[in-house]
Amino acid sequence: MFFIGNVRLENRLIMAPMAGITNLPFRMMVKKLGAGLVTSEMISAMGLVLGDKKTRDYLKSHPFERPLAVQIFGARPEAMALAAEIAVENGADIIDINMGCPAKKVIKTGAGGALLNDLTKVRQILTAVRRVCYVPLTVKIRSGWAAGGTAAEEIGLMVEDCGADALTVHPRFVTQGFSGCADWDVILRVKRRLKIPVIGNGDIVSPEHAQHIRSQTGCDGVMIGRAAVGNPWIFKQILALENGGKTAAPLLSERKDLIVEHYALLSQIKGELRAARDMRGILISYTKGLPKSRCFRGAFTKISGLDTLVSAIDSYFSFLEGRSNAGDLIS
Ligand SMILES: Cc1cc2nc3c(=O)[nH]c(=O)nc-3n(C[C@H](O)[C@H](O)[C@H](O)COP(=O)(O)O)c2cc1C
Incomplete structure (x- = not known):
C-alpha cells in the first residue's frame, strides 16, 4: 500500500x-x-x-x-x-x-x-x-x-x-x-x-x-x-x-482476449469506425516481437470494424498457436 x-x-x-x-x-x-x-x-x-x-x-x-x-x-x-x-x-x-x-x-x-x-x-x-x-x-x-x-x-x-x-x-x-x-x-x-x-x-x-x-x-x-x-x-x-513469484509472460489466449476487450472499450467510447482506425497501431504494439507479426501487419491495417478485427487476430493467433503446439516457445 x-x-x-x-x-x-x-x-x-x-x-x-x-x-x-x-x-x-x-x-x-x-x-x-x-x-x-x-x-x-x-x-x-x-x-x-x-x-x-x-x-x-x-x-x-x-x-x-x-x-x-x-x-x-x-x-x-x-x-x-x-x-x-x-x-x-x-x-x-x-x-x-x-x-x-x-x-x-x-x-x-x-x-x-x-x-x-x-x-x-x-x-x-x-x-x-x-x-x-x-x-x-x-x-x-x-x-x-x-x-x-x-x-x-x-x-x-x-x-x-x-x-x-x-x-x-x-x-x-x-x-x-x-x-x-x-x-x-x-x-x-x-x-x-x-x-x-x-x-x-x-x-x-x-x-x-x-x-x-x-x-x-x-x-x-x-x-x-x-x-x-x-x-x-x-x-x-x-x-x-x-511477492517472490515468477514473472510469467501472458498466455496467447490472454493476449488475444485483452486485444478484443481493448477494442470493445474503444468502440464504446469512439464508435466502431474510429476505434478500428486507432486499433491498427495498438495491434501492432500488442504483437510486436511475436513471430511473423510483421507479415500480419497488412491485415491489421485493413481493420474496419469488429468483424475484420476478429478475423485478423483469429488468423494470426491460430498461426501462433500452431507454432506453439509444434514446440516453439511463444510469449
Ligand atoms: C509517446 C509518449 C508520450 C508521452 N506523453 C507524456 C505526457 O503526456 N506527459 C508526460 O509527463 N510525459 C509524457 N511522456 C514521457 C513519459 O511519461 C515518461 O516520462 C518517459 O517515457 C520515460 O519513461 P519510460 O522510459 O518508462 O518510457 C511521453 C512519452 C512518450 C514516449
Missing part, C-alpha cells in the same frame, strides 16, 4: 502519462493488470478553461480505473488553477503538473519542460494551483532544462516547499529529448533531499529493472511508460516478482 497525500494506492506502480496512449481504454487495461495508479494524457489547461470539447473529452473516466491522476500543462498560473478545478470536478483524484515535456509546440508556449528554466513561474503556478486544489498535487519533472542548469534537487525542494504531495523524476534533461539513458543517480540525489514521496521513472523495461531502480535510488514509487505499451502485463509481472 502507498499514499500520495490522502489518496491510497494498492501498490507503488504507476502508469506514466503518455500523450496519444494513456486514454481511458488503455488505462483500464493497465489498471486491470495491476497498476496502482494510472495517469491521463497531458491535457492543455487553456483548452479546459476555454471549454474546448476535444480537450474536455480527455477528462472522461471510469470508476474502475480510480484513483486517477489527471495531468495538466500550461504556463499561466490562473489558467492552471482553473484547469485543476475543472479536472477535479470531473473526477480527478490527483492533479499532476507537467514540467518536463520537450515537444517544441509545448516549449514555445513556456509550458512543460520550459518551466524548468523559469523557477519564478514554477512557484507562481504551484502556489495558484495549491490554493484551489483540495486533492493531492504532484509534479513531474526531468533532470532540468540542460546540463549545468538548475539541478533537479533544487527544483524538487521548491516543488515540495510549494505544497506538492509527490514528485516524479524522469532523469533526462529536457534538451535531451529521449536520447541517451535515464540517469537514475539524479533520482537518488532528489530522494535524499526531499521529504515528500519521490517517484522514479525512465528506461524501466523489465520487472528486474523496477526492483533495481528502487534499490538503487530508494524511490518510493516506480513509474513505467513505454515498456507498458503493448505489454500492460509488466505491472502484473513486477508484482509477482515483488
Whole structure:
C-alpha cells in the first residue's frame, strides 16, 4: 500500500502519462493488470478553461480505473488553477503538473519542460494551483532544462516547499529529448533531499529493472511508460516478482482476449469506425516481437470494424498457436 497525500494506492506502480496512449481504454487495461495508479494524457489547461470539447473529452473516466491522476500543462498560473478545478470536478483524484515535456509546440508556449528554466513561474503556478486544489498535487519533472542548469534537487525542494504531495523524476534533461539513458543517480540525489514521496521513472523495461531502480535510488514509487505499451502485463509481472513469484509472460489466449476487450472499450467510447482506425497501431504494439507479426501487419491495417478485427487476430493467433503446439516457445 502507498499514499500520495490522502489518496491510497494498492501498490507503488504507476502508469506514466503518455500523450496519444494513456486514454481511458488503455488505462483500464493497465489498471486491470495491476497498476496502482494510472495517469491521463497531458491535457492543455487553456483548452479546459476555454471549454474546448476535444480537450474536455480527455477528462472522461471510469470508476474502475480510480484513483486517477489527471495531468495538466500550461504556463499561466490562473489558467492552471482553473484547469485543476475543472479536472477535479470531473473526477480527478490527483492533479499532476507537467514540467518536463520537450515537444517544441509545448516549449514555445513556456509550458512543460520550459518551466524548468523559469523557477519564478514554477512557484507562481504551484502556489495558484495549491490554493484551489483540495486533492493531492504532484509534479513531474526531468533532470532540468540542460546540463549545468538548475539541478533537479533544487527544483524538487521548491516543488515540495510549494505544497506538492509527490514528485516524479524522469532523469533526462529536457534538451535531451529521449536520447541517451535515464540517469537514475539524479533520482537518488532528489530522494535524499526531499521529504515528500519521490517517484522514479525512465528506461524501466523489465520487472528486474523496477526492483533495481528502487534499490538503487530508494524511490518510493516506480513509474513505467513505454515498456507498458503493448505489454500492460509488466505491472502484473513486477508484482509477482515483488511477492517472490515468477514473472510469467501472458498466455496467447490472454493476449488475444485483452486485444478484443481493448477494442470493445474503444468502440464504446469512439464508435466502431474510429476505434478500428486507432486499433491498427495498438495491434501492432500488442504483437510486436511475436513471430511473423510483421507479415500480419497488412491485415491489421485493413481493420474496419469488429468483424475484420476478429478475423485478423483469429488468423494470426491460430498461426501462433500452431507454432506453439509444434514446440516453439511463444510469449
Ligand atoms: C509517446 C509518449 C508520450 C508521452 N506523453 C507524456 C505526457 O503526456 N506527459 C508526460 O509527463 N510525459 C509524457 N511522456 C514521457 C513519459 O511519461 C515518461 O516520462 C518517459 O517515457 C520515460 O519513461 P519510460 O522510459 O518508462 O518510457 C511521453 C512519452 C512518450 C514516449
